[in-house]
Amino acid sequence: MDLYTLTNRDGLVAKITNLGGHLTELHVPDRNGHVADIVLGHSTLASYLDRTINPYFGSIVGRYANRIAKGRFTLDGKQYTLDASSGGHHLHGGRTGFDLKVWRAESMPDNPEGPALQLTYSSPDGEEGYPGRLHTTVVYTLTHDNALKIDYRAKADEPTVVNLTNHTYFNLSGEASGEIVSNHVLELNADRYTVVDEALIPTGEVAPVRGTPFDFTTPRPIGERLDDIGGNPGYDHNFVINGKAGELRLAARMYDPGSGRTMDIHTTQPGIQFYDGNLLDASITGKGGKVYVKHYGFCLETQHFPDAPNQPNFPSTVLRPGEEYQEVTVHRFSTRTS
Numbered sequence: 520m521d522l523y524t525l526t527n528r529d530g531l532v533a534k535i536t537n538l539g540g541h542l543t544e545l546h547v548p549d550r551n552g553h554v555a556d557i558v559l560g561h562s563t564l565a566s567y568l569d570r571t572i573n574p575y576f577g578s579i580v581g582r583y584a585n586r587i588a589k590g591r592f593t594l595d596g597k598q599y600t601l602d603a604s605s606g607g608h609h610l611h612g613g614r615t616g617f618d619l620k621v622w623r624a625e626s627m628p629d630n631p632e633g634p635a636l637q638l639t640y641s642s643p644d645g646e647e648g649y650p651g652r653l654h655t656t657v658v659y660t661l662t663h664d665n666a667l668k669i670d671y672r673a674k675a676d677e678p679t680v681v682n683l684t685n686h687t688y689f690n691l692s693g694e695a696s697g698e699i700v701s702n703h704v705l706e707l708n709a710d711r712y713t714v715v716d717e718a719l720i721p722t723g724e725v726a727p728v729r730g731t732p733f734d735f736t737t738p739r740p741i742g743e744r745l746d747d748i749g750g751n752p753g754y755d756h757n758f759v760i761n762g763k764a765g766e767l768r769l770a771a772r773m774y775d776p777g778s779g780r781t782m783d784i785h786t787t788q789p790g791i792q793f794y795d796g797n798l799l800d801a802s803i804t805g806k807g808g809k810v811y812v813k814h815y816g817f818c819l820e821t822q823h824f825p826d827a828p829n830q831p832n833f834p835s836t837v838l839r840p841g842e843e844y845q846e847v848t849v850h851r852f853s854t855r856t857s
Contacts, residue, residue, distance in 0.1 A: 533667060558690075586608050587826055600648050639657075666851040678837060694806065708760055708762070709760055733758070735758075790822050823836045
């Protein structure tokens with residue numbers, strides 16, 4: 520396994536390993552020009568291999584990100600059975616998903632947008648129960664206009680289902696700051712969300728956010744309405760991004776008033792999973808020596824909808840031979856004075 524470093528013209532630095540495509544470090548300046556690593560993770564490779572202390576920090580997740588109910592789906596009249604060890608359901612590609620695979624890496628230093636790293640992995644037919652061989656390419660680019668761009672492509676030789684994302688935990692105050700993210704201010708370009716049951720499996724209902732704790736259509740602190748959610752310990756929900764799926768558009772904006780750091784996320788994906796780190800429980804000590812307590816980091820995972828293979832009213836995640844899965848997500852960084 521290897522670690523690759525991307526540095527753009529403004530001095531932003533991203534470090535990525537070919538083990539699971541983990542984004543292990545991302546160094547971004549605050550409003551005063553002080554640079555800090557803003558992603559949670561570990562300082563040793565062994566720690567990334569241990570799921571008890573690595574809840575997908577910075578990884579590529581696949582073949583299917585998020586949940587598939589009861590680890591089963593039917594495609595073209597045939598039922599497929601997947602790992603269901605996460606509370607009786609399939610989660611993030613199974614026991615040895617894409618986050619634990621060694622990808623073939625190729626540096627792209629002459630990329631005009633900025634330094635880039637291309638990762639490729641061919642998942643064999645039947646791996647984790649999925650049909651067909653899936654050839655996947657992910658390109659990380661640290662652009663010269665201060666964005667981390669992630670391009671996903673995949674092709675299959677048999678009909679299958681695909682849903683790829685990156686599972687980075689961010690803390691815009693800095694990974695070693697000791698600050699939780701409850702005061703981070705979130706805005707989501709999403710008027711609707713997919714309702715889930717207590718196991719976080721979609722019920723099939725797509726509900727408006729207006730008048731609920733899920734309404735981030737105007738900016739507000741993450742922690743402002745946590746006590747109003749009910750049923751679940753915090754935010755871990757898929758939001759339906761406004762606009763046309765397949766077109767690059769604003770999905771989310773996160774702002775940290777303390778540091779002034781802002782992250783805008785644009786994507787072609789139809790949904791985005793907002794997770795507020797409510798399951799971090801102080802059992803993990805990160806690379807900066809800080810204990811990862813509840814709400815120490817947040818995730819904004821662009822994606823197709825959870826359990827879409829079993830929800831006919833959700834956007835399809837079926838990929839057939841001759842087609843190409845192609846999605847793009849851009850995390851753009853800037854600062855504000857107040």
